[in-house]
Amino acid sequence: DIVMTQSPDxxxxxxxxxxxxxxxxxxxxxxxxxNKNYLAWYQQKPGQPPKLLIYxxxxxxxxxxxxxSGSGSGTDFTLTISSLQAEDVAVYYCQQYYxxxxxFGPGTKVxxx
Amino acid sequence: xxxxxxxGGGLVQPGESLRLSCAASGFTFSRYAxxxxxxxxxxxxxxxxxIDGSGGSTFYADSVRGxxxxxxxxxxxxxYLQMNTLRAEDTxxxxxxxxxxxxxxxxxxxxxxxxLVTVSS
Numbered sequence: 522d523i524v525m526t527q528s529p530d531x532x533x534x535x536x537x538x539x540x541x542x543x544x545x546x547x548x549x550x551x552x553x554x555x556n557k558n559y560l561a562w563y564q565q566k567p568g569q570p571p572k573l574l575i576y577x578x579x580x581x582x583x584x585x586x587x588x589x590s591g592s593g594s595g596t597d598f599t600l601t602i603s604s605l606q607a608e609d610v611a612v613y614y615c616q617q618y619y620x621x622x623x624x625f626g627p628g629t630k631v632x633x634x
Numbered sequence: 635x636x637x638x639x640x641x642g643g644g645l646v647q648p649g650e651s652l653r654l655s656c657a658a659s660g661f662t663f664s665r666y667a668x669x670x671x672x673x674x675x676x677x678x679x680x681x682x683x684x685i686d687g688s689g690g691s692t693f694y695a696d697s698v699r700g701x702x703x704x705x706x707x708x709x710x711x712x713x714y715l716q717m718n719t720l721r722a723e724d725t726x727x728x729x730x731x732x733x734x735x736x737x738x739x740x741x742x743x744x745x746x747x748x749x750l751v752t753v754s755s
Contacts, residue, residue, distance in 0.1 A: 522696070561741035563679070570729055570745035571671075571679065582743065614679055618739050621693035623669075625679040 525626035533634035540602040542629045544615035559619035566611045636660040636744045643749030656713040656730030664708040667733035672726035687736040720753045
């Protein structure tokens with residue numbers, strides 16, 4: 522199974538500042554045939570289901586603000602919130618969909634400093 | 635508008651069975667893979683299972699393989715999860731989720747509100 526790890530576990534960021542979340546997979550999730558990284562990022566606010574932010578490691582889902590961006594390839598990935606807003610307080614998860622079981626990372630909690 | 639409405643959760647005793655259902659609307663159900671993802675109280679997300687659009691191909695998490703069966707009825711736009719021999723560690727909110735295309739190898743782009751399954755004596 523592919524093990525997903527995230528760092529940090531939690532992150533306090535001032536409003537308007539940058540938040541950076543890292544995700545690492547125990548093996549590559551880059552499929553060489555199509556050069557796509559099978560990696561998604563989700564946001565979950567308290568009491569709500571998760572919401573898709575990023576797929577294919579760097580493609581922003583429709584309607585997601587452009588302050589959210591994803592980068593990385595192979596085994597190392599990053600979710601960046603360029604200017605943190607109050608509504609971005611949430612837990613963020615990465616997930617690989619390269620190989621079953623399609624494992625999630627443990628989550629990173631982002632709040633306001 | 636995509637809507638996913640789960641039902642069937644509740645309190646059961648260890649060893650018992652439960653069938654979850656998810657009524658889907660707002661998209662052509664048969665054209666998309668569908669997933670179940672669960673979340674134990676206060677914990678992170680755990681992927682459970684996925685089924686392709688035709689219902690012919692499935693994957694399961696190790697933790698549920700052999701005890702759970704995912705299925706779908708495309709004529710009723712409904713996804714199911716049959717759970718047998720339930721254990722205390724199966725206690726969680728179970729989310730029905732729509733994948734972004736027909737392939738099992740795709741991200742989840744819509745989630746239901748979830749249904750709570752509690753396994754306790």
